[in-house]
Amino acid sequence: MSTETLPLGSAPRSHPSLSRTFWVNARFAPRTSLGFMRLDFVLGTVFVLPFTQIVFFAYVAGLAGNPAISVAYVAVGNAVATMTYSSVFSVCQTTDMEKQQYTLEHLLVSPANRAALYLGRGLVPVLLSFLTVGVSLGYAVGIFGAAVAPGALLPVTISVLLTSVAMVGFGLLLGGVALYLRTSIILGNIFLFIGLLLSGANFPLSFLPVPLQWVGEALPLTWGIVAVRDSLSGTGWGPLLVAWAIVLGEGAASYALALGLWEVFERRAYRTGSLGRF
Amino acid sequence: MRGTPPPPGPRILGASFRLAAQTFVADPQWLIPSIVAPVIFALAAYEMYRGSGPVLVLYAILGAGMMSMWGQTLYGSGWAIGQDRFLGTLEPVLGAPARYLWVVAGRVLWNTLIGLAGGALVFLVIAATYHAPLPLRDPLLFVGLFAFVIATLATVGLLFSALFVLTRYGGFIQNIGEFAFYVATGCMFPVVLLPFWTTPLSLLFPPTWALDALRYVGVPGYRGLSWGLLPDLVGALVLSVAYAAAAALLFERVVRHVLAQGTADEY
Amino acid sequence: MSLPVILTRDLTRVYQSRKGFFFQDAVRTEALRGVNLEVSSGEVYGLLGPNGAGKTTLTKILATLLLPTSGTARVLGLDVSTESRAIRSRIGLVLGGERGLYNRVSGRENLRYFADLYGVPVARRARRIDEVLELVGMTSAADRRVEEYSRGMKQRIHLARGLLHEPELLFLDEPTIGLDPKSAREIRKLIRTLASQGVTIFLTTHYMFEAEELCHRISVLTRGRIVAEDTVDGLRRLVGGDRTIEVEGYGFDEKELSLLRALPGVSRIVEEDFGPRERLTLRVRTPETTEGDIRASLPLQRDLRIRERTTTLEDIYLDLVEEEAT
Numbered sequence: 001m002s003t004e005t006l007p008l009g010s011a012p013r014s015h016p017s018l019s020r021t022f023w024v025n026a027r028f029a030p031r032t033s034l035g036f037m038r039l040d041f042v043l044g045t046v047f048v049l050p051f052t053q054i055v056f057f058a059y060v061a062g063l064a065g066n067p068a069i070s071v072a073y074v075a076v077g078n079a080v081a082t083m084t085y086s087s088v089f090s091v092c093q094t095t096d097m098e099k100q101q102y103t104l105e106h107l108l109v110s111p112a113n114r115a116a117l118y119l120g121r122g123l124v125p126v127l128l129s130f131l132t133v134g135v136s137l138g139y140a141v142g143i144f145g146a147a148v149a150p151g152a153l154l155p156v157t158i159s160v161l162l163t164s165v166a167m168v169g170f171g172l173l174l175g176g177v178a179l180y181l182r183t184s185i186i187l188g189n190i191f192l193f194i195g196l197l198l199s200g201a202n203f204p205l206s207f208l209p210v211p212l213q214w215v216g217e218a219l220p221l222t223w224g225i226v227a228v229r230d231s232l233s234g235t236g237w238g239p240l241l242v243a244w245a246i247v248l249g250e251g252a253a254s255y256a257l258a259l260g261l262w263e264v265f266e267r268r269a270y271r272t273g274s275l276g277r278f
Numbered sequence: 279m280r281g282t283p284p285p286p287g288p289r290i291l292g293a294s295f296r297l298a299a300q301t302f303v304a305d306p307q308w309l310i311p312s313i314v315a316p317v318i319f320a321l322a323a324y325e326m327y328r329g330s331g332p333v334l335v336l337y338a339i340l341g342a343g344m345m346s347m348w349g350q351t352l353y354g355s356g357w358a359i360g361q362d363r364f365l366g367t368l369e370p371v372l373g374a375p376a377r378y379l380w381v382v383a384g385r386v387l388w389n390t391l392i393g394l395a396g397g398a399l400v401f402l403v404i405a406a407t408y409h410a411p412l413p414l415r416d417p418l419l420f421v422g423l424f425a426f427v428i429a430t431l432a433t434v435g436l437l438f439s440a441l442f443v444l445t446r447y448g449g450f451i452q453n454i455g456e457f458a459f460y461v462a463t464g465c466m467f468p469v470v471l472l473p474f475w476t477t478p479l480s481l482l483f484p485p486t487w488a489l490d491a492l493r494y495v496g497v498p499g500y501r502g503l504s505w506g507l508l509p510d511l512v513g514a515l516v517l518s519v520a521y522a523a524a525a526a527l528l529f530e531r532v533v534r535h536v537l538a539q540g541t542a543d544e545y
Numbered sequence: 546m547s548l549p550v551i552l553t554r555d556l557t558r559v560y561q562s563r564k565g566f567f568f569q570d571a572v573r574t575e576a577l578r579g580v581n582l583e584v585s586s587g588e589v590y591g592l593l594g595p596n597g598a599g600k601t602t603l604t605k606i607l608a609t610l611l612l613p614t615s616g617t618a619r620v621l622g623l624d625v626s627t628e629s630r631a632i633r634s635r636i637g638l639v640l641g642g643e644r645g646l647y648n649r650v651s652g653r654e655n656l657r658y659f660a661d662l663y664g665v666p667v668a669r670r671a672r673r674i675d676e677v678l679e680l681v682g683m684t685s686a687a688d689r690r691v692e693e694y695s696r697g698m699k700q701r702i703h704l705a706r707g708l709l710h711e712p713e714l715l716f717l718d719e720p721t722i723g724l725d726p727k728s729a730r731e732i733r734k735l736i737r738t739l740a741s742q743g744v745t746i747f748l749t750t751h752y753m754f755e756a757e758e759l760c761h762r763i764s765v766l767t768r769g770r771i772v773a774e775d776t777v778d779g780l781r782r783l784v785g786g787d788r789t790i791e792v793e794g795y796g797f798d799e800k801e802l803s804l805l806r807a808l809p810g811v812s813r814i815v816e817e818d819f820g821p822r823e824r825l826t827l828r829v830r831t832p833e834t835t836e837g838d839i840r841a842s843l844p845l846q847r848d849l850r851i852r853e854r855t856t857t858l859e860d861i862y863l864d865l866v867e868e869e870a871t
Binding site: 284289290292293294297301367370538539 | 558631
């Protein structure tokens, strides 16, 4: 060891900047904790899974023969719902992966700003969700006969982008719970199922009992699906702006709640010693 | 000579079944995919079909039960192997003189029973929540066939579990293929609705045959695969045996491949 | 003469992996490069080597958890590639570490599961589990969940699992890592007891004193090759003597080093800087060379410190590893 090293404790110290924490997590997490480690799996999530999900529900809708649930209706609903895999499911399982790699404790003991750290992890999932829904809507329009009103491209793009951002916030929220629980993947699975039932992807919310309608309306996915359907049908800016505002509001609430919950569950995990359990 | 003779298969199966049960009990979160998810699936399907008459409602319930059983049997068994990788227990288990196929079979058996319970619960919840009349043609035979369907699923689970031994990405591949399996086996609609060129593919899966048989018994006036109930049963049985045999062969090869690659400790 | 318990010939192992996201390149790593070794029945055989030398790879191949790329390996007279199941019944493997146990059930339940997988007779199972728990000092904690265990407790359960079926050959991969000194001493005592009962032990460790204390023979593996194999005394002779003389001063020039090298019995000199001072470590084969001879060879050195000690296994190991590296 060189004798030129500084005495212990005299090294310059400062917390890493927010942007540095954000970008380093945006770059690093997809390879280490989000499970997007291989190109073929990314392509599977973007191209294969959405197609099979839409086909499944399209056949169910076809057999049901209910005029309120056309094939195009469920195709668009499921096209938007497929973002759940890239946003909620992958983001919420990051805690599991950190635990399994024994890196969670090291991550939390670092002085990095938590908000920048978690938000950075959300960047690639947002982009991937956007891409997934783009491809899925291509299937819905090209194969399952969903109609596209003139000038729909811009509002559809904005709707999908806003929903992707909001859903990643929701994923972070569920991921925070995994600090306390053994695993978050179960939560991710539940959300996948609930999304199919309560978001209006497969049938109008009005089919459900009123209390379940309230739950559905609290999900950003529900309003994302409304926004995309309105955009495609050219309903007009009024209802669209309402849907966007709700998506944004629910997204912002998800992020705020996620950061708060991470704080709470982090402290709780320190108390219960559940950080290393999986 | 010290050491012990290799244990017989049923003993390994029993040990594995017991450990699967203990792990399940130790982690109540598993009640969610086993109990909550099936009910949610059933409710979603019920809502979609309920305006279309009692026969389609039965379709919904059957399909939801089937999907939940699939989730529990295959996903649960595969998940256990993934968990073996995470915990680092795959290596010591492979290092034992026991055939790994028996270890997996013990887990599949446990998950099958839980899947069966989940499927039964779907019926109860729908019946209790909506007071929906279930127009079963022959309830007793239906229950027997229900168990048969899940047995065919278990053989698929056994075969697919090899994927989890082969690669740490087994769970991901399974997620990608999940809906494709639901479509191909026609769990929520008859496979005859699919394009005719997909039929041979659907017929490769034992649950396709078993489900068709189940509907012949359960759904009044059902017209599915044209050959009727008995050939359905024979087809499902033959294919299930073939799947189990293929799983036995495949596991030997997959385990050897993993040992050659040195990937048993990857997760 | 009985067959060796372990016999390898030209054993190699190559790992292939892939690197990159879009265009994946194959990466080839040679973990073992022509390993030849023989271990006799009842022997405690130590395998030393730096991190990444191939110790765990070799252990896993011998324990049938990894197939060799080429060459042969026979354990208890059986081929590791084709007769693995027969081998597994007769060997025990302790890989140790934090992983490798079912966290959500107790230590006893883990042992029961593996007792079944190893075919421990059902009538004997409970008693045997109690015995091994007693052996590793885990009786009182046996019914707690593994996730509540300390690292040392997990290590003990790993060891207990390896002993369940009374193997005739035991592979121990760093068995005392993570243990406190008292527990480590107990484990070493257990290893000695097992060896006295005729169990052959194949031990890898980073602790030189452990290897020196336990092993009849030791081999040093670096970069996938065995560079030395002998008893500790044999290895001392190999690296140039059982006397080690440390000479400390303020810098030595080439002329002084030459004079020291010319002294009778000096086989090797290792130079090491620490702060402003320099230490020369001399391996000396014969008893003739004295402290006076060394001082006479370094007349210009004012503040010399000379200390003599027995060459330790650590000295030998460092010499061998350094030699291989250069």
